[in-house]
Amino acid sequence: MKLPAKGKTRDELDQQLKLEAAKDVDWKGGKIWTLVYYAGDDVAEVLGDTFTQYLYTNGLGPTAFKSLQRFESEVIAMTADLLGAPAAGEQPGAIGNMTTGGTESILMALKSARDWARDQMPHIKQPEIVVPITAHPAFDKAAHYLSVKLVPVPIGDDLRVDLAQAEAAITDNTIMVVGSAPNYPYGTIDDIPKLASMALARGILCHVDSCLGGFFLPFMRKLGEPVPRFDFAVPGVTTISADLHKYGYSVRGTSTIMYRSGDLRRYQFHSRADWPGGLYGSPTMTGSRPGAAIAASWALMNYLGEEGYLERVKSTMDTTRKLIAGINAIPGLTVRGEPDMAVLAFGSDDFDCYALSSAMRKREWDLERLQRPKNLHLVITPNHAGVADQFLDDLREASDEVRDQPATESGEPAIYGALESVEDTSNLNDLILGFIDGLTRVDADGS
């Protein structure tokens, strides 16, 4: 495909954009239960306006863009406060950086851990991290990129990491123990105080992945809900990832990686002093940094304030309770374990829940499929308050439709984020890689 010789008019473009967008899932109508965290038109307006104003700015130039330096520092300071960091002025206070997403935050935490261990524990030649199997694949990816060995730990019946097996997985080469608050598949929080104390006892690091919960759990606690401790208030927790572009409701491309101390964060940075282009330093993985996303996050946090987040968390938890009660009331369906916030898995021991997701698709609901074992998945947002009743009605009807299809462990999982099931399960890694490879290819017919 070639660049068009002449540009299109704005009208032509707008028309085509509308046509293309119409092919997407109806996320604004609450038909999808993953990928999008929509918190209202007013929020979208604040984000959009700020983003437009800061469109061309670059967070790599903190002296050129003093405003961005202030915004990032304030976003980080507010996040530290939410995550139980010592009060401002107390030394050594928690500190961090904004990144482009949960994966980059996790990558940075692991990079710091690896380089810290090289410095502080030079006897370790092959560093290892101990990670629950429910933790996000970003850990696997980061471990792969950074040549760190990932040691997976099973979960128990309560869908939280098995602590005895976590303890047993720690060796002389372990540099970091990981817990999720909460994990993506089940929405359960691992026992962070126990994991952190294992790490503390050995003088190693403990990362809490709170990409999902970092901007949700603190407000739940303020609403008086029972939230287990998962943050810097827990001795031994050294780093936390918390995503602004999930329950922080900011634009895609925004997360935070937080450190208990600035000493550890130093291992995250990169510098090069002899480059002909000048002295080069960069705090995170990207070079240029999206100033618009930094500014939009700052604007949104100031727009919503504690009150705005509390309102949204309350409404989301009301919807979550309604959905849990409604799902459990449908014969044969069960919510798995005890989810700690607005993320959950449900399935059936009687009938095939993948058939249920297909039956829901006919009713225009996109339900994500979990595997090992088979379940379906909900990430509940403020946007789902208005559709929960209809969803439950359709779920009841769809369950009756597939009730005669027995539950089996065989069947077609779906590629995460693609919502499409796969038929040939003989070599899943090749299949996933082929799928990703195909995504950026334009076919002859332009599709």
Ligand SMILES: Cc1ncc(COP(=O)(O)O)c(C=O)c1O
């Ligand atoms: C618990 C958890 N950690 C990390 C990530 C990765 O975040 P991102 O997709 O922003 O890289 C996710 C994404 O869903 C998540 O749920």
